[in-house]
Amino acid sequence: MLQQLFSPSVQHTLDLIGIFVFAISGALLAVRKNFDVFGIAVLAEVTALGGGLFRDLIIGAVPPAAFTDLGYFVTPLLAALLVFFLHPQVERIQVGVNVFDAAGLGLFGVAGTTKAYDYGLGLTASACLGLATAVGGGVLRDVLANEVPSLLRWDRDLYAVPAIVGATMVALCIRFDALTPFTSGLAVVTTFVLRLLAMRFHWRAPRAWNRRSTVREDETAGAVP
Amino acid sequence: MLQQLFSPSVQHTLDLIGIFVFAISGALLAVRKNFDVFGIAVLAEVTALGGGLFRDLIIGAVPPAAFTDLGYFVTPLLAALLVFFLHPQVERIQVGVNVFDAAGLGLFGVAGTTKAYDYGLGLTASACLGLATAVGGGVLRDVLANEVPSLLRWDRDLYAVPAIVGATMVALCIRFDALTPFTSGLAVVTTFVLRLLAMRFHWRAPRAWNRRSTVREDETAGAVP
Amino acid sequence: MLQQLFSPSVQHTLDLIGIFVFAISGALLAVRKNFDVFGIAVLAEVTALGGGLFRDLIIGAVPPAAFTDLGYFVTPLLAALLVFFLHPQVERIQVGVNVFDAAGLGLFGVAGTTKAYDYGLGLTASACLGLATAVGGGVLRDVLANEVPSLLRWDRDLYAVPAIVGATMVALCIRFDALTPFTSGLAVVTTFVLRLLAMRFHWRAPRAWNRRSTVREDETAGAVP
Numbered sequence: 185m186l187q188q189l190f191s192p193s194v195q196h197t198l199d200l201i202g203i204f205v206f207a208i209s210g211a212l213l214a215v216r217k218n219f220d221v222f223g224i225a226v227l228a229e230v231t232a233l234g235g236g237l238f239r240d241l242i243i244g245a246v247p248p249a250a251f252t253d254l255g256y257f258v259t260p261l262l263a264a265l266l267v268f269f270l271h272p273q274v275e276r277i278q279v280g281v282n283v284f285d286a287a288g289l290g291l292f293g294v295a296g297t298t299k300a301y302d303y304g305l306g307l308t309a310s311a312c313l314g315l316a317t318a319v320g321g322g323v324l325r326d327v328l329a330n331e332v333p334s335l336l337r338w339d340r341d342l343y344a345v346p347a348i349v350g351a352t353m354v355a356l357c358i359r360f361d362a363l364t365p366f367t368s369g370l371a372v373v374t375t376f377v378l379r380l381l382a383m384r385f386h387w388r389a390p391r392a393w394n395r396r397s398t399v400r401e402d403e404t405a406g407a408v409p
Numbered sequence: 410m411l412q413q414l415f416s417p418s419v420q421h422t423l424d425l426i427g428i429f430v431f432a433i434s435g436a437l438l439a440v441r442k443n444f445d446v447f448g449i450a451v452l453a454e455v456t457a458l459g460g461g462l463f464r465d466l467i468i469g470a471v472p473p474a475a476f477t478d479l480g481y482f483v484t485p486l487l488a489a490l491l492v493f494f495l496h497p498q499v500e501r502i503q504v505g506v507n508v509f510d511a512a513g514l515g516l517f518g519v520a521g522t523t524k525a526y527d528y529g530l531g532l533t534a535s536a537c538l539g540l541a542t543a544v545g546g547g548v549l550r551d552v553l554a555n556e557v558p559s560l561l562r563w564d565r566d567l568y569a570v571p572a573i574v575g576a577t578m579v580a581l582c583i584r585f586d587a588l589t590p591f592t593s594g595l596a597v598v599t600t601f602v603l604r605l606l607a608m609r610f611h612w613r614a615p616r617a618w619n620r621r622s623t624v625r626e627d628e629t630a631g632a633v634p
Numbered sequence: 635m636l637q638q639l640f641s642p643s644v645q646h647t648l649d650l651i652g653i654f655v656f657a658i659s660g661a662l663l664a665v666r667k668n669f670d671v672f673g674i675a676v677l678a679e680v681t682a683l684g685g686g687l688f689r690d691l692i693i694g695a696v697p698p699a700a701f702t703d704l705g706y707f708v709t710p711l712l713a714a715l716l717v718f719f720l721h722p723q724v725e726r727i728q729v730g731v732n733v734f735d736a737a738g739l740g741l742f743g744v745a746g747t748t749k750a751y752d753y754g755l756g757l758t759a760s761a762c763l764g765l766a767t768a769v770g771g772g773v774l775r776d777v778l779a780n781e782v783p784s785l786l787r788w789d790r791d792l793y794a795v796p797a798i799v800g801a802t803m804v805a806l807c808i809r810f811d812a813l814t815p816f817t818s819g820l821a822v823v824t825t826f827v828l829r830l831l832a833m834r835f836h837w838r839a840p841r842a843w844n845r846r847s848t849v850r851e852d853e854t855a856g857a858v859p
Binding site for chain 3: 439440442443444445446447448449451452462466469471472473476477479482492493494496552553554555
């Protein structure tokens with residue numbers, strides 16, 4: 185097993201922060217979709233815990249952490265309550281939410297990669313699972329809300345690429361025996377900053393080679409309803 | 410392990426009844442979505458077995474009961490056949506189907522909570538998994554049918570809350586060492602009656618605090634297509 | 635454990651071919667939905683590996699093969715790259731893709747059934763999991779793309795039935811102790827040929843009994859948007 189990167193209480197606090205901000209994004213989508221208070225709570229839980237749940241099922245860590253740590257379960261409920269009563273205010277501070285979400289992306293990607301490696305997966309598979317931990321909750325959120333996952337849409341700012349970079353940095357550090365609190369903190373910060381830059385400058389990934397020049401705009405609009 | 414609540418054959422019969430009525434609801438949605446006979450069978454299986462499958466994956470009970478008990482597999486097929494040949498008649502007795510579905514909700518919620526606790530989960534996590542067992546199949550059904558899960562929609566009568574009440578009753582009984590066939594039967598009946606009352610009086614959960622007063626009706630209609 | 639049907643290297647090559655053609659179908663749908671290059675890669679991976687991943691979770695073979703074999707991970711990326719740069723050409727050879735996809739259907743159905751039986755499932759459950767291995771990736775692909783799974787739609791040529799036939803043949807061979815490279819190859823070929831015939835002659839499964847005569851065409855069109 186890798187050495188503990190952060191002290192357990194620090195790691196737990198970081199996890200709870202990541203869970204909280206992801207839950208906020210799930211609850212806000214639920215309000216926008218006009219779900220009731222129960223739907224808001226479900227979407228908050230799924231968004232916050234879905235990525236880690238998937239990772240734990242894959243690596244065989246059952247029951248998953250989401251079902252053994254009461255704090256992991258209660259935190260999304262608090263986020264749902266907050267959004268339920270204060271959602272216009274929460275939406276107004278959307279920029280702040282996005283910044284925290286970027287932090288969650290970094291934390292989950294790095295923690296997911298490390299945990300997967302601890303359970304015996306190879307380096308590439310660990311980085312993939314780190315990515316899945318970071319983005320999986322958001323994909324489940326969008327599937328339950330019956331929307332095309334924003335992860336996959338070309339008209340959204342880069343989201344996965346920063347997490348891929350961070351997870352790859354961790355995998356390389358493990359490979360060269362250089363994983364320390366400093367280097368993994370660096371991976372978190374790199375993901376965080378890349379995501380902020382992607383939002384600031386609206387970086388987007390290219391679409392298929394021949395499509396970009398030939399597709400008509402109205403066709404584009406129709407294809408992603 | 411908790412003592413067996415009901416005799417194995419009684420428990421098995423109750424399980425099969427729950428599976429059957431859930432399968433009917435899946436098959437009816439498949440007919441409404443104009444799926445072919447195979448799609449009807451798939452949606453019946455997924456609706457009936459999806460919740461238990463999710464629970465078994467989480468608690469590490471693999472292979473899940475859905476794949477080891479032939480009766481669990483064949484029952485949804487019978488429900489699918491019935492709907493395939495008689496669906497106008499089945500729809501006409503929709504009220505009857507709803508009553509059985511309410512019974513299934515109670516049975517699955519209580520059985521799911523008990524099984525999760527047997528596999529070592531905490532009380533809160535067990536109640537959550539009981540809820541997931543009861544409602545999970547319906548969510549998977551709606552996701553496969555490409556609809557917003559009716560569980561999450563504000564314009565549907567309360568569905569999850571009765572199951573939450575029942576699962577919580579079981580968890581409290583376990584906590585205070587009072588889980589008997591009588592008390593768990595009481596939890597089933599409570600869920601059942603609450604769901605019937607919710608349907609009779611169209612109980613609904615509130616939407617987000619500020620939304621209810623400001624949202625326009627046409628906006629509402631558009632938000633949940 | 636059953637005897638190895640094919641030599642390991644032959645089996646591995648067959649697996650990679652199946653993964654490649656399924657990945658092509660996922661990547662093409664991603665292009666049609668106007669996803670970016672990252673979405674194309676994700677949909678290729680999910681389509682190619684989703685069915686086997688589900689099977690491995692059910693039988694408790696964790697971590698799943700998709701995360702332990704680097705070739706399984708890289709192959710869909712190659713397919714995604716190919717589609718990214720050459721998708722008009724790939725679409726033009728759609729017939730060729732369909733033929734390979736039919737081969738993948740046969741290979742995955744037979745291999746999935748065999749692997750499930752190896753892990754101790756019953757014959758019926760093994761055949762079901764073989765079917766799920768063959769069609770599961772396509773269902774996940776359609777769910778992520780926010781479409782009704784083409785598996786369930788009545789207006790598509792038979793897809794699951796050929797896989798059911800092949801998986802059932804394997805289960806019967808196991809039952810009567812007649813599973814050899816020859817008989818399982820026969821099951822693959824049967825699936826393959828049935829699927830080709832279904833595409834050639836547009837075989838479709840019937841819809842619910844009373845619906846077919848009474849449904850109006852415009853209603854039909856609306857029901858499966």
